[in-house]
Amino acid sequence: MEINVIHFHPTRNPNFSSSFFNFHGLRTFPISSSFSHKPYNFPSTKSTIPPPISPTFPTRISSRANQLPGARTSPVEHEPSFALKNKAIDISYELKGTSIFLVGVNGTMKTNLGKLLADVLRYYYFDSDGLVEQAAGGESAVRAFKENDEEGFRNSETEVLKQLSSMGRLVVCAGNGAVQSATNLAFLRYGISIWIDVPLDMLAKETMECRDQLPSTLAISTSDSFTEELAKLANLYEEMRGGYATADATVSLQKVASKLGYDSMEMVTTEEMAIEALNEIEKLTRVKKMMEAAARPF
Template sequence: MSAVELEPSLIVKKKASEISNELKGTSIFLVGMSCSMKTTLGELLADALRYYYFDSDGLVEQAAGGEAAAKSFRDTDEKGFRDSETEVLKQLSSMGRLVVCAGDGAVQSSTNLALMRHGISIWIDVPLDMLANEILKTEASSTISQATSNSDTFIEVMEELSKVYYEMRKGYGTADATVSLEKVAAELGCEDLSTVTAQDMAIEVLKEIERLTRVKKMMEEAARPF
């Protein structure tokens, strides 16, 4: 790997080291629509902060006996499935030094939202059209170009994603901070949103975490008696 390729990761690690002391091992919960950016970002942050990485949906699936078993469990006993999601979050929230990619179940109940209050929650907001193209590329046997956006299939995927997004938006909005890919792209002067990297997003997440820890410290100092 060249020095040029190393530079973005080194910048992320440098920023992570700057906030590490103030963070004091507080866990980070990433919420938002499932996508490769969110997953890659979670793994990158965990590496930079020297944290452990977990995907809450993956843990629920593992407990259920695999992806197919988890889907069957959800279809036949939704309450039981939701209870499993809560149990996973309960265990994760009791630990420190974690970066957790939280599934949608994390924002669907007041109990789960309260559990994430044991850490810092960040909404990773990625445009739905990017998510739709990612889904279609993953499912297709051949590469699907941006021209897919004019197809009926793309429209169907967008409609389904929009439905989920609007159901979850209120829950996502309870996060301590939001990091929008579109906003990061605008700040970097990127017209093509796909050129925004996980490293770019990680820097923004770390800046938000730094801001939140500073606010918390100020509030704690203000509450101290004279």
């Protein structure tokens, strides 16, 4: 069955170049009507997406410790701090609706940070891997898709990024496919990309705890130890590090913890990471403004 990965009408500004430092802003986009590019074929006959896909409006999350490892999004609403909201307001004008792409090894901190940034900036939140999974018909279907048709799977990742990059006012948690090809990296240049760098041992511990918390009927059948899980993440990191490093900025959990004088990196909150991310975005917008001023004729 032939389906559209996402059904959005793109509103790319014709004055917007492929580099962040030359952007002139992106407009707010409507969440309806079909995307004009040719859809990809997915192998499962049950693969359907309800048109149109609505954006995810972020649930407010608890900002204090226990974000890592093994933390979950809190169902209790937590109002972002005054400092965080003020920082978001300060940079919103210069940001001009430019989308933000978060890259790095997937984990709770990256996901929660994306949702919180979307909340304070009044953006829409998307997970690119989640869109591919939804299009393929679920987690098991996308796993089979990847194993049976690697090229088709990579094409679907590219199509998702292509459509997301044509829009404004998004925070996107990008999967590893976003940094695995020059084409996908080029799509990230339509926004601001930030590498969310979390220590691998914390991510491995989180993965193990998540696995242990699954009901026995849903538990993943694996005998991987912490050491084996850490080795897998290390291999993945080495493979992806070059792509991660092309991001416009890096927000390191370790550096934030050191900057704040914390004894443990687990003390760093999502809000503190969000403030650091907004500081990096502010630096980029300031540099862009200076470059535009320098390019003006006297």
